[in-house]
Structures are given as C-alpha cells and as structure tokens.
Amino acid sequence: MPFGEQPAYLRVAGDLRQKIVDGLLPPHTRLPSQARIREEYGVSDTVALEARKVLMAEGLVEGRSGSGTYVRERPVPRRIARAGFQNGSCTSPFRQEQTDERVKGTWESSSRQEGAGTAVAARLRIPAGGRVMRTRYLFRAEGEPSMLSTSWEPLEVTGRTPVMLPEEGPLAGRGVVERMAAIDVVVDNVIEEVGARPGLAEEAMALGGVPGHAVLVISRTYFAGGRPVETADVVTLADRHRVTYHLPVR
Structure with a gap:
C-alpha cells in the first residue's frame, strides 16, 4: 500500500467519525447497519464490520443488546487543575478540584496493611514486601463516579502514629502534607507523572466507562x-478529564 494511503475500513470509519463529530449523526442515533455501510461506500461486509469495530473501540458508538449500534453521548471534559501546594491548599487532584464551589464532591475509602509489591516498593524506596498502608478511593463529583485512587504509605514512617490511617483519626482527610507535618515529617517536594493506558475492566465498571477505553493515570509521589x-x-x-498544570515562574 502506498505511503499515506489508508485501508478501506479506516477510510469508512473516518467518514462516519466525521459525521458524528459534525453532528450529522447525533448522540443516540442508530449507526447505519453493516448492509447500509456496504452499499453506501461500495465495500465488502468485512470492511463494513471492521469500520464499525473501529468506532466502537474509539468509544464513539456502543452496542445495545437486541437493538443495534448507537452513537454515544460525548461527555464534556472537566479540567483537573494542578497548581501544587501553596498556602495550605490541597495537592490531591480530586481535593484540589473540590476547591471550586461549583463542584460538589464526595468520596469513599478503605485502608488495609499489606506488603509492598515490587513496583510500589521501588517508588517508595523500601524493600519489596515492606509493610505499607494501602488506601483505595472512589471519588464522586455531583454524585457521578469521577476518579479512582490507590495510595501507599510506608508504615516505617506512619506506623503507630495518629496519622497511620489516612481517613481516620484527628487528621482524617486532611491530605498528605498536613498529616505528615503532624508527625514532624516535612514534605518538601512532589513529583507527578501523567500517562495513559487502556482501562481495566474493573476500573471501567467503577467509573461508568467501557472496558479497554483509555484512562489517564496520574502517578504522584510525596518526598520529605x-x-x-x-x-x-x-x-x-x-475522555472526561483534562489535566491542566499551573506552574508559577520564580
């Protein structure tokens, strides 16, 4: 195939995608059937099927059992504004978003002690199997699932202290910087790495998405x-969030 020339199924998918973007196929509209695509574009059944698969993989359409394939509602992305820790402000992506009075948020959490896996141990610079407090969160914005988070804190730092459980005790929910300060650990640096990958089935289920669709992952580590x-x-x-960084120049 000559350079720059697309396979037929991508050309068909591209045209249908453009119709969705332009509103010619609005949300909840039934996608043309495989037979209709074959006739309209003069392609084989295989090409028509592959084109529909592309749109489904991109999250533009969804199958409804016994009914057909329909254009999905496209969410308006929310901004996750990241501006660091200043004047007592929170540095959690979710909690920082909640400083906007227009956004009403809640969260659920659960904590347990466990041995750190190899990857987590490397990030915390402790031996594999070292004891950590793992806390899992489900954050909701205006009642809808918004973010998942899993945090790990080395128990050699927080163990047997009032802040051992992030969401219990006198500083419950106050954030890492403030909690650590309460045990004379001064957080002075934060590193965040933003990446993307296909979402796991359990993540998609918790967040109301479709398995395999892309998720953003903010990997964050606090240092003292x-x-x-x-x-x-x-x-x-x-497709629901954009990460925006505000980095002051000093």
Whole structure:
C-alpha cells in the first residue's frame, strides 16, 4: 500500500467519525447497519464490520443488546487543575478540584496493611514486601463516579502514629502534607507523572466507562528530604478529564 494511503475500513470509519463529530449523526442515533455501510461506500461486509469495530473501540458508538449500534453521548471534559501546594491548599487532584464551589464532591475509602509489591516498593524506596498502608478511593463529583485512587504509605514512617490511617483519626482527610507535618515529617517536594493506558475492566465498571477505553493515570509521589513518604495512582477516564498544570515562574 502506498505511503499515506489508508485501508478501506479506516477510510469508512473516518467518514462516519466525521459525521458524528459534525453532528450529522447525533448522540443516540442508530449507526447505519453493516448492509447500509456496504452499499453506501461500495465495500465488502468485512470492511463494513471492521469500520464499525473501529468506532466502537474509539468509544464513539456502543452496542445495545437486541437493538443495534448507537452513537454515544460525548461527555464534556472537566479540567483537573494542578497548581501544587501553596498556602495550605490541597495537592490531591480530586481535593484540589473540590476547591471550586461549583463542584460538589464526595468520596469513599478503605485502608488495609499489606506488603509492598515490587513496583510500589521501588517508588517508595523500601524493600519489596515492606509493610505499607494501602488506601483505595472512589471519588464522586455531583454524585457521578469521577476518579479512582490507590495510595501507599510506608508504615516505617506512619506506623503507630495518629496519622497511620489516612481517613481516620484527628487528621482524617486532611491530605498528605498536613498529616505528615503532624508527625514532624516535612514534605518538601512532589513529583507527578501523567500517562495513559487502556482501562481495566474493573476500573471501567467503577467509573461508568467501557472496558479497554483509555484512562489517564496520574502517578504522584510525596518526598520529605528526598525520602518518599507516600505514592499514589489516580485514574480517570481520558475522555472526561483534562489535566491542566499551573506552574508559577520564580
């Protein structure tokens, strides 16, 4: 195939995609049938089927059992504004978003002690199997699932202290910086890495998405004097959020 020339199924998918973007096929409209695509574009059944699969994989359409394939409602992405820790502000992506009075948020959490896996141990710079407090969160914005988060804190730092459980005790829910300060651990640096990957089935189910669709992952680690004191992965559906960084120049 000459350079720049697309396979037939991608050309068909591209034309249908453009119709969806332009509103010619609005949300909840039934996608043309395989036979209709074959006739309209002069392609084989295989090409028509593959074109429909592309649109489904991109999250533009969804199958409804016994009914057909329909154009999905396209969510308006929300901004996750990241501006760091200043003047006592929170640094959690979700909690920082909640400083906007227009956004009403709640969360559920559960914590348990466990041995750190290889990847988490490397991020916390502790031996594999070292004891950590793992906390899982489901964040909701205006009642709808918004983000998932899993955090790990080394118990050699927080164990047997009032802040051992992030969401219990006198500083419950106050954020890593404030909690660590209460035990004389001064957080002075935060590193965040933003990436994307296909969503896991359980993540999609929890967030109301479709398995395999892309998710954004914000991997964040707090440091105190060069020592990691907490690391976390925040997961959200890529088509629902945009991460915006505000980095002051000093």
